[in-house]
Amino acid sequence: MKIAILGGGISGLSAAWYARKRYPDATIQMFEASSRLGGVIDTGCFHGFLYEKGPRTFVFSRSSHLLELLEELGMSQEILPCSSLAKKRYLWHRGKLRGISSLIGSLAFGLLKELFVSSKDVDDESVYDFALRKFNRKVAELLLDPMALGIYAADIRQLSLKSSFPFLYEWDRQGISLLRAFASSDSSKKKGLFTLQRGLFSLIETLKNRMDLEIFYETPITALMEDGVVAGGSFFPADMIVSALPGAVLGSLSGLWQDFSSTSLWVVQCAFEKGVLLKNGFGYLIPTMEKESVLGCVFDSSIFPRAGDCYFLTVMLRNLGDASWAEKEALLALKKHLKIEKAPIFISSYLAKDAIPFFKVGYAKRLSFFLQDLKIKYPRLHVCGNYVDGVSVDSCIHSSQKIFIN
Numbered sequence: 204m205k206i207a208i209l210g211g212g213i214s215g216l217s218a219a220w221y222a223r224k225r226y227p228d229a230t231i232q233m234f235e236a237s238s239r240l241g242g243v244i245d246t247g248c249f250h251g252f253l254y255e256k257g258p259r260t261f262v263f264s265r266s267s268h269l270l271e272l273l274e275e276l277g278m279s280q281e282i283l284p285c286s287s288l289a290k291k292r293y294l295w296h297r298g299k300l301r302g303i304s305s306l307i308g309s310l311a312f313g314l315l316k317e318l319f320v321s322s323k324d325v326d327d328e329s330v331y332d333f334a335l336r337k338f339n340r341k342v343a344e345l346l347l348d349p350m351a352l353g354i355y356a357a358d359i360r361q362l363s364l365k366s367s368f369p370f371l372y373e374w375d376r377q378g379i380s381l382l383r384a385f386a387s388s389d390s391s392k393k394k395g396l397f398t399l400q401r402g403l404f405s406l407i408e409t410l411k412n413r414m415d416l417e418i419f420y421e422t423p424i425t426a427l428m429e430d431g432v433v434a435g436g437s438f439f440p441a442d443m444i445v446s447a448l449p450g451a452v453l454g455s456l457s458g459l460w461q462d463f464s465s466t467s468l469w470v471v472q473c474a475f476e477k478g479v480l481l482k483n484g485f486g487y488l489i490p491t492m493e494k495e496s497v498l499g500c501v502f503d504s505s506i507f508p509r510a511g512d513c514y515f516l517t518v519m520l521r522n523l524g525d526a527s528w529a530e531k532e533a534l535l536a537l538k539k540h541l542k543i544e545k546a547p548i549f550i551s552s553y554l555a556k557d558a559i560p561f562f563k564v565g566y567a568k569r570l571s572f573f574l575q576d577l578k579i580k581y582p583r584l585h586v587c588g589n590y591v592d593g594v595s596v597d598s599c600i601h602s603s604q605k606i607f608i609n
């Protein structure tokens with residue numbers, strides 16, 4: 204049996220892992236467009252401090268598939284709980300950094316409104332419309348907007364509630380109080396965030412090293428056929444094809460979803476001499492109403508309990524310019540928001556291009572038509588990735604595991 208895996212991010216690598224478990228004797232070929240595996244997962248090192256260029260943290264209570272995979276790989280002992288300082292989060296609002304917990308008091312009126320609002324049976328609506336219906340404008344703009352920016356870097360007026368926050372959608376449909384559900388789900392599960400001792404790229408390396416896999420680097424898929432794929436100018440026959448390509452790439456290659464939307468953002472990472480930051484916590488987000496180019500900032504040195512003799516920060520920005528624009532804007536923002544006047548001792552940036560699928564209202568229905576059309580046109584094709592069940596690394600792993608369980 205021949206299995207072709209398209210794309211070498213975490214979705215593709217975990218798909219290869221489950222494929223190998225299910226079909227021990229299969230020939231598995233992986234086709235990756237770039238010269239490295241991992242996709243958006245990448246770990247760098249500066250002055251002994253390991254920093255993450257893409258994903259960095261996971262919530263224990265929402266990472267069952269990732270935790271299971273780490274156990275299968277013998278990596279459980281590498282799980283590193285993040286500092287308890289990460290619990291503290293801030294918002295930049297009206298010229299000041301404000302602790303989110305201290306804002307809750309001023310949102311109490313809007314939050315309590317949901318107790319008097321009955322559920323509405325809508326197939327989908329925007330996160331903004333949902334927040335207005337259940338709470339009020341202030342809760343929409345100061346709680347749900349930054350929460351959505353932090354995960355999707357997208358506008359809540361267009362973002363689908365059903366696809367972006369499926370748990371909120373379900374609680375609402377079942378008439379469950381969102382505040383109560385939040386409180387009880389939090390108290391019943393293991394709290395907190397974790398990362399990996401040797402950085403997230405160690406997961407990519409371990410997956411690669413533990414599998415017998417034929418990898419074709421710098422070999423982009425250029426065409427999909429019923430019985431195989433065209434990559435790097437050659438045809439590769441396959442009995443099973445697993446696409447772990449970004450949604451927009453598969454949409455366009457198949458010709459079945461040409462206008463698939465994704466979001467790009469700039470990630471600027473900088474290190475300063477120690478003692479530069481007076482705040483501790485996970486970082487801060489900036490609500491859209493503040494009209495800033497920066498989406499938010501993560502205080503890496505505060506949340507990762509790793510040794511390092513500098514202070515590390517990551518600034519995420521909207522895609523409104525080039526790399527030098529992004530770095531300049533990031534430093535200006537750090538000066539304005541955190542009063543960091545000193546020049547960084549390290550700075551680097553990259554554009555996470557089309558890295559996050561944009562789940563617009565009606566996305567779930569559109570996705571299900573796409574998947575049905577794919578099945579008809581390419582009977583051997585299966586799909587996984589961050590546009591299938593959710594954007595988190597855990598959801599990506601789940602989407603690839605499901606292919607080989609059913």
Ligand SMILES: Cc1cc2nc3c(=O)[nH]c(=O)nc-3n(C[C@H](O)[C@H](O)[C@H](O)COP(=O)(O)OP(=O)(O)OC[C@H]3O[C@@H](n4cnc5c(N)ncnc54)[C@H](O)[C@@H]3O)c2cc1C
Binds near residue numbers: 209449555
């Ligand atoms: C900045 C950032 C921070 C994030 N933070 C978190 C976090 O803290 N926690 C969390 O859980 N999630 C986080 N996420 C989301 C999560 O990291 C991603 O959704 C997930 O890693 C996507 O994995 P993937 O394998 O599906 O896609 P990708 O990582 O995008 O991999 C797709 C692969 O396909 C390859 N490819 C593309 N076109 C072709 C082609 N034609 N032929 C062959 N190969 C091709 C690409 O080169 C790439 O290697 C973050 C995402 C970003 C961008």
